């Protein structure tokens with residue numbers, strides 16, 4: 485290598501070193517210089533996040549789909565049987581002590597009350613239960629055929645208890661009724677649940693059109709009339725004259741094989757009965773002359789409220805309709821009926837024996 489070449493290489497090396505140093509300095513200055521538009525606040529800004537969607541406030545329906553109303557005019561409607569089986573939760577607290585003289589004459593109307601309107605399209609017997617909830621107690625219910633503060637409102641059914649109130653309530657006809665849920669203070673009010681379930685089927689011979697046919701005598705039958713109704717029943721010639729009159733009726737029919745007399749007894753029944761015999765046809769009832777109707781028999785029945793008819797005159801070929809009822813707004817129960825035939829009235833037979 486010549487000395488000139490050595491000098492040339494030495495100069496190139498120094499130039500390269502200077503270029504490298506310059507590049508490093510420029511890079512460091514660029515690193516620390518702020519970007520255009522930079523402010524000091526940018527340095528403390530949190531990282532951008534996607535905003536949460538705005539949701540409507542959630543309402544918790546603590547007291548079920550309807551809850552009772554404070555008064556009859558604000559009462560929600562329960563359609564019977566369309567809304568069955570019906571379940572609701574509610575409270576009487578805060579609804580006011582608006583009704584305290586229920587026609588059901590119970591002490592379970594002394595607290596605050598919640599009211600439901602019952603729109604009954606199919607009469608019959610429906611189980612109703614009111615149960616205290618959330619630590620409540622002594623809840624009762626009363627069903628009436630009008631708002632309980634209206635003159636002439638009648639009790640249709642009621643129940644009460646410390647832990648539950650249940651009753652099979654019979655709606656005698658289609659129409660509007662009111663259900664009052666209340667307490668026997670204390671407590672003055674309570675949360676509750678309400679259940680109304682499907683109708684208990686009535687006995688097969690509930691209606692005259694489905695009367696049990698008596699083919700031969702003597703005849704006996706025992707049935708439960710608790711769920712029997714009074715649809716299309718005639719006005720009776722004896723028994724209660726109050727409203728409602730007789731209830732829980734069942735029907736038997738007998739076409740007389742021979743002329744003579746019928747002896748009919750309901751003596752073994754478990755409830756206060758009423759008995760009448762008709763001719764004609766269902767819906768076009770004709771009372772016998774004189775009317776054959778009995779409320780309380782003291783000659784043949786050992787109990788005090790059961791019914792009997794002896795010596796009912798019958799003519800061969802004529803169909804007789806026998807109607808057995810529960811007195812007034814009674815509950816019905818176990819009916820025991822016996823029908824016998826005599827050629828002479830029992831009274832005359834007894835007379836002959838004397």
Ligand SMILES: [Ca+2]
Nearest residue numbers: 583593595597
């Ligand atoms: Ca009350």
Ligand SMILES: [Ca+2]
Nearest residue numbers: 690713714733
């Ligand atoms: Ca009936």
Ligand SMILES: [Ca+2]
Nearest residue numbers: 756757779789
């Ligand atoms: Ca009676």
